[in-house]
Amino acid sequence: MARALPGASVLIAGASGQIGHHLALAAERRGLTWSGTYNEHFLPGLHALDLRDAAAVARIVRLTAPTYVLVPAAASSADRVEREESASYGVNVLGIGNLVDAANEVDATIVYFSSDYIFDGADGPYGELAPACPISRYGMQKLIAEHLILQRAEKAMIVRTTIVYGWEPQGKNFIYRLLAALRTGEEIAVPADQIGTPTYAPVLADAVYDLLATDIHGVINIAGRQLAKRDEFARAAARAFGEDPDLIKPVLTSELGQAAPRPLRAGLCADVAEELLGRELPGYEEGLRRMQLAREPATLQGSNVGKN
Numbered sequence: 001m002a003r004a005l006p007g008a009s010v011l012i013a014g015a016s017g018q019i020g021h022h023l024a025l026a027a028e029r030r031g032l033t034w035s036g037t038y039n040e041h042f043l044p045g046l047h048a049l050d051l052r053d054a055a056a057v058a059r060i061v062r063l064t065a066p067t068y069v070l071v072p073a074a075a076s077s078a079d080r081v082e083r084e085e086s087a088s089y090g091v092n093v094l095g096i097g098n099l100v101d102a103a104n105e106v107d108a109t110i111v112y113f114s115s116d117y118i119f120d121g122a123d124g125p126y127g128e129l130a131p132a133c134p135i136s137r138y139g140m141q142k143l144i145a146e147h148l149i150l151q152r153a154e155k156a157m158i159v160r161t162t163i164v165y166g167w168e169p170q171g172k173n174f175i176y177r178l179l180a181a182l183r184t185g186e187e188i189a190v191p192a193d194q195i196g197t198p199t200y201a202p203v204l205a206d207a208v209y210d211l212l213a214t215d216i217h218g219v220i221n222i223a224g225r226q227l228a229k230r231d232e233f234a235r236a237a238a239r240a241f242g243e244d245p246d247l248i249k250p251v252l253t254s255e256l257g258q259a260a261p262r263p264l265r266a267g268l269c270a271d272v273a274e275e276l277l278g279r280e281l282p283g284y285e286e287g288l289r290r291m292q293l294a295r296e297p298a299t300l301q302g303s304n305v306g307k308n
Ligand SMILES: NC(=O)c1ccc[n+]([C@@H]2O[C@H](COP(=O)([O-])OP(=O)(O)OC[C@H]3O[C@@H](n4cnc5c(N)ncnc54)[C@H](OP(=O)(O)O)[C@@H]3O)[C@@H](O)[C@H]2O)c1
Pocket: 013, 014, 015, 016, 017, 018, 019, 020, 037, 038, 039, 040, 041, 042, 049, 050, 051, 052, 071, 072, 073, 074, 075, 076, 077, 091, 095, 113, 114, 115, 116, 142, 160, 161, 162, 163, 164, 165, 170
């Protein structure tokens, strides 16, 4: 059952992205006052914001005066970050600093979304206390942002998550790309040496608000409880959506020629979150079943700041 956050309001920086969309939907389900931002992908009701513009960041935070500043906003493609390190540093580190300063000014708690890419992938799934050791520029930027927040934010929760999937406005996560490829009837190469803990986006969003209601601070993992090799996850998705799992061809990550190195044995252990929440976080088979039943992206009613 959803826990109450009485009187709380949230600003979602990056509400046009996958996790931000589900944070907004969950805010609406709870009747929270919320507002959100987009950067390049306009969505009605959201405010335009580039995290690199410190004055604009301060303005929107002052205008909305939220209890919580939720920050899924990021340059989130590991391969792009690897190729465009300095441009993405401006968003993933300096931009996060702008939000931290603005949140401090209005006494808001900052809720940042980090990743298991801060680990080297030698021995996941990782608990909250495992030593970080990123092997990609993206992982390094996420780790620097974590440190920046822990040092500079007056109130913060850092949510580490991984392989997030669900319906989303931009339709670009792994499941969308996989299903589009399978529908062409061609074989698709999926790494069999990457292990992780896929996380269903609505489950992540609900867990975030319920954990905020417990008033915890610091780092917390939120992830599905079932470990999967990436090709196993892909086959389960194919079956859930009535596509042919035999089109999935297991390959090694090294064969894919991706710009950013991947942590291979990764994933996150969410025992602490489950204990605090008093419930299990579903694994990928249950998450895919729920996604298939939901059928399509839900529509937001719209940012309700100023309406109540
Ligand atoms: N998805 C995963 O599997 C996963 C796993 C672990 C951690 N995470 C972390 O979770 C966060 C959200 O992931 P996601 O899947 O929701 O990513 P996403 O779908 O790519 O969304 C990223 C969001 O950031 C916004 N953004 C990009 N550049 C910006 C800028 N310069 N200023 C302001 N906003 C900007 C985007 O806006 P526009 O699209 O409008 O430009 C979008 O709303 C990221 O920090 C990511 O590192 C994700």
